[in-house]
Amino acid sequence: MNRFWIILFHTYLSKLKTKSFIITTLITALILVALTNMTNIIDLFNKGNENQKIAVIDETGELFSLVEAQLQVVNDELRLEAYSESEKSAENDVEEGEYKGLLILKLDESQLPSAVYKSLSVADYGIPADIQNSLQQIKAQMAAAQLQLTPEQLAKLSEPVTFDRVALKENAKTQEELSQARGLVYVILFVIYFAVIMYANMIAMEVATEKSSRVMEILISSVSPIKQMFGKILGIALLSLTQMAVLLAVGYYFIKQNLQSLQGGFFEFLGFQNIPLSTIIYALVFFLLGYFLYATLAAFLGSLVSRIEDVQQMITPMTFIIAAGFMIAMFGLNQPDTTFITITSYIPFFTPMLMFMRVGMLEIPIWEPMIGMVILLVSIILLAVFGARVYKGGVLMYGKSNSFKDIKKALQLTKND
Numbered sequence: 001m002n003r004f005w006i007i008l009f010h011t012y013l014s015k016l017k018t019k020s021f022i023i024t025t026l027i028t029a030l031i032l033v034a035l036t037n038m039t040n041i042i043d044l045f046n047k048g049n050e051n052q053k054i055a056v057i058d059e060t061g062e063l064f065s066l067v068e069a070q071l072q073v074v075n076d077e078l079r080l081e082a083y084s085e086s087e088k089s090a091e092n093d094v095e096e097g098e099y100k101g102l103l104i105l106k107l108d109e110s111q112l113p114s115a116v117y118k119s120l121s122v123a124d125y126g127i128p129a130d131i132q133n134s135l136q137q138i139k140a141q142m143a144a145a146q147l148q149l150t151p152e153q154l155a156k157l158s159e160p161v162t163f164d165r166v167a168l169k170e171n172a173k174t175q176e177e178l179s180q181a182r183g184l185v186y187v188i189l190f191v192i193y194f195a196v197i198m199y200a201n202m203i204a205m206e207v208a209t210e211k212s213s214r215v216m217e218i219l220i221s222s223v224s225p226i227k228q229m230f231g232k233i234l235g236i237a238l239l240s241l242t243q244m245a246v247l248l249a250v251g252y253y254f255i256k257q258n259l260q261s262l263q264g265g266f267f268e269f270l271g272f273q274n275i276p277l278s279t280i281i282y283a284l285v286f287f288l289l290g291y292f293l294y295a296t297l298a299a300f301l302g303s304l305v306s307r308i309e310d311v312q313q314m315i316t317p318m319t320f321i322i323a324a325g326f327m328i329a330m331f332g333l334n335q336p337d338t339t340f341i342t343i344t345s346y347i348p349f350f351t352p353m354l355m356f357m358r359v360g361m362l363e364i365p366i367w368e369p370m371i372g373m374v375i376l377l378v379s380i381i382l383l384a385v386f387g388a389r390v391y392k393g394g395v396l397m398y399g400k401s402n403s404f405k406d407i408k409k410a411l412q413l414t415k416n417d
Contacts, residue, residue, distance in 0.1 A: 004227045011206065011235025016242065025243050029250045036254035052127070055083040055090045055099040063105040063113055063138070070134040078127065091118060103131060111146070113139045185360035186333060188283050189353055192290060193326045196352070197319060199240045200294040201311075204302030206232055208311045229388060233295045240291065282359045282369060289376040290352025294318065296380060300387035325350040329357045336361040345372065348379035 015021055034041065058064040068080045080103070083090050090102045101119035108114045113135050117128050144154040207229075301314050328350060332341040336358055345354035355372035358364055 004231050007228055007231030008235045011232050012238045015239050025246055028247055032247060032251045033254055036251060052077060052100040053079050053081050054101050054103050055093060056080050056103045057083050057087060057090060058105045060105055060107050066138050067134055070137050071130065074134050075130040094119065101127060112142055185357050189329050189357060192287050192353055195240060196290050196294050197322055199236055199291060200298035203232055203236050203295050204298040204311050204315050207299060207302035208305050208308050229299050233299055237291060279360055282356055286352045286356040289373065292380050293376060296383045296387045321349050325353045329353040332357050346375060348375055351376050
C-alpha cells in the first residue's frame with residue numbers, strides 16, 4: 001500500500017510542477033478575474049466614448065428636437081448636433097472622425113418618420129439600434145395623432161399581452177426559478193464537460209508516456225499494474241481538485257470584491273446570487289463520479305498504446321461519448337422533462353451531465369438522482385475491474401497498438417501472467 005501512495009503523490013506532484021498545468025491555471029484564473037471585473041473593464045473602455053457626437057441633417061425641420069428628447073431616455077451618452085452644411089461635407093467629417101455617424105431625418109409618404117444612418121462601418125449595432133428605437137416611439141406617437149388616438153388608447157395598443165404560466169405539478173419551479181436554474185446549470189455543465197475531457201486525456205497521456213519511455217517495465221517489477229492505474233487516477237483527481245480549488249478561491253475573492261457591481265444583469269440571470277446548497281452538492285458528486293468513470297476508461301485505453309501519437313486516436317470514441325452527453329444536455333436545457341432526457345439520464349456515460357441537469361432544472365424525487373449515483377458507482381466498479389485486467393496486460397504490450405482488438409490481447413496477457 002505504501003507504494004500505491006508513492007505513485008499517487010508522484011503523479012500529483014510531477015503534474016503540479018509542469019509548465020502546462022501552471023500556465024493553464026494562470027490563464028483560467030485571469031479569465032475568471034476578467035469575468036468578475038467585466039463591469040469595471042467595460043466602464044474603463046467606455047471612458048473615451050462618452051458624449052459621442054452624431055451629425056443630424058433634419059430635412060423635416062421638426063424631428064430633430066423630438067429625436068433628441070427621446071434619445072436621452074434610451075442613451076444619454078449620445079449627443080446629437082444639428083448639421084447645416086451639405087450631406088457630402090458631413091460624410092467627410094464622419095470619415096475624419098469628427099462625428100461618430102450621420103443621421104438624415106425625413107418623412108415618408110404617410111408623413112411618418114424615416115431615417116438614414118451613415119457611419120464608417122455597419123458592424124456597430126448599438127447606436128443605430130438606439131436611434132431606431134427612439135424613432136419608433138416618435139412614429140407611434142405621430143401615427144396615433146393622425147388616427148386621433150388618445151395617449152391612453154395608444155398605451156393600450158402598446159401594452160404587452162398578459163400571459164402567465166402556471167405549473168400544476170406540486171413543488172414545480174416557477175418560470176423565474178427555471179430561467180435562473182438554466183443559466184447556472186449551463187455554466188456547470190461546461191465545467192463538467194471540459195474538466196472530464198481534460199483530466200481523462202491527462203491520465204491516458206501519462207500512461208502512454210511512461211510506456212513509450214519504457215519506465216513501465218521498471219515499475220511493473222516493483223508495483224502491480226492495478227496499483228499503478230488507481231494511483232494515477234487518484235493522483236490526477238487530486239490535481240484537478242487542487243486546480244479547481246485555486247480557481248474557486250480566485251473567483252470567490254473577486255466576486256466578493258465586485259459584489260455591488262455584479263448585482264442584477266447577466267450575473268443575476270445565471271442565478272449566481274442565490275445558488276441552492278443542494279445544487280452545489282449534486283454538482284460536486286456528479287463531477288467526481290463522472291471523472292472516475294471516464295478516468296478509469298481513459299487509463300486502460302492509454303495502456304493499449306505504445307506511442308504518445310496514438311493516444312488521441314484511441315480515446316477519440318470516449319471523447320465522442322462525452323460530447324454526445326453534453327449535446328443531449330444542451331438540448332435538455334429547453335425540454336428537461338421529456339421522456340428521452342429522462343431515459344438517457346440513466347445511461348452511465350451520460351448520467352453525470354444529464355442527471356445533474358435534471359436535478360438543477362426540475363423538482364424530481366430524491367430517489368432518481370440516488371439511482372443515478374448508484375448506477376455510476378456500479379459502472380465505475382465494473383469498469384475498474386475490467387479496466388484493471390486490460391491495464392495489467394496492456395502495459396506489457398509494445399509496438400503499434402491503436403486498435404480496440406488489442407483489448408483481447410491485453411486480457412490474454414493478463415490470464416497468462
